[in-house]
Amino acid sequence: MKIKSIASIVLVATSAALGLAASNLTPVHTGASIAPPTAAATKVKIGVSIPAADHGWTAGVVWWAKECSALHPEIDWTIVTAESPEKQIEQIEALMAQKVDGLVILATESAPLTPIAEEAHNRGILIVNVDRGFLKPCADIFIEGDNKAFGRKSATFMVEKLGGKGKAKGDIIILEGIPCTVNTDRVSAAMEVFKSEPGIKVVGQQAANWNRQKALEVTETLLTKNPKVTAIWASDDDMALGAEQALTEKGISGVWILGGAGMKDIIKRVMEKDPMFPADITYPPSMIATGMELASSVLVGGKRAEKLQYIPKHLMIDVDLVTPENAKQYYFAKSIY
Structure with a gap:
């Protein structure tokens, strides 16, 4: 069974406390002081x-x-x-x-x-x-973001920005994440959209492991081979920032990037209509x-x-497409991310 949104889960528990067994791992203890444990009440x-x-x-x-x-x-x-x-x-x-x-x-x-x-x-x-x-x-339970929708929505946005369905044109670079089901679902869904557009050509595609420094290095290599790209499908905001740095260091202008995951710094730039980041995807x-x-x-x-x-x-x-029109509702200045 799939659920497209999850309500808040409120739990009222009445278990008493018992200290953590000794181990070589560092436990995270939270809350106020607790009454001494009893044999009948095990945490x-x-x-x-x-x-x-x-x-x-x-x-x-x-x-x-x-x-x-x-x-x-x-x-x-x-x-x-x-x-x-x-x-x-x-x-x-x-x-x-x-x-x-x-x-x-x-x-x-x-x-x-x-x-x-x-x-x-x-x-x-x-x-x-x-x-x-x-x-x-x-x-027993598997919870995930809708990564197929992530790939599909982000790719569809790129198609629209590159000219619209059936008319889109441009050379693009694709940055992939760590090998896992998340990356597979995102990339495969995006590629379905791109392959349906004969005017869009994927001129470079490589993993950068959702890491900013790795994305910088990978993008620099791909840009050396294909300096006249139109846009970069980065699939992640950290990789998007690495790709942006690569463009800056190579002195390449006019290229825009679509990342993803809702980093507050990227959301802010979408909200401010920065041409480098015209949209984002939540995760x-x-x-x-x-x-x-x-x-x-x-x-x-x-x-x-x-x-x-x-x-x-x-x-x-659910994952949502963030644009300048709705970015304000996804921007949280005090967020750690």
């Missing part, structure tokens, strides 16, 4: 495994995870971040050894994280998968908090199996 333990804050969007993910954990002192949270799939697997193994009741996982990459997620699921640990999907159906990092809320609602108070009967296994968040 639910949930591990949150996410990529390190190596670019703007994942920094937003980490921030939202900490914000959500602070709302639930009745839960024993352990939040860990990883720079690589190998490190993330190691951390999840450690969380499993701590006997967590649930895991909320945003994978560094889909393929290498699937086996460990499957193992945890087979051990009876609740698995909530956020954003980058596993390659097997081993999650909220707060989805990690939604996953955490789902995990807590299932695990706190027991009756897990009964609750899972009415919670959808697949929830999908």
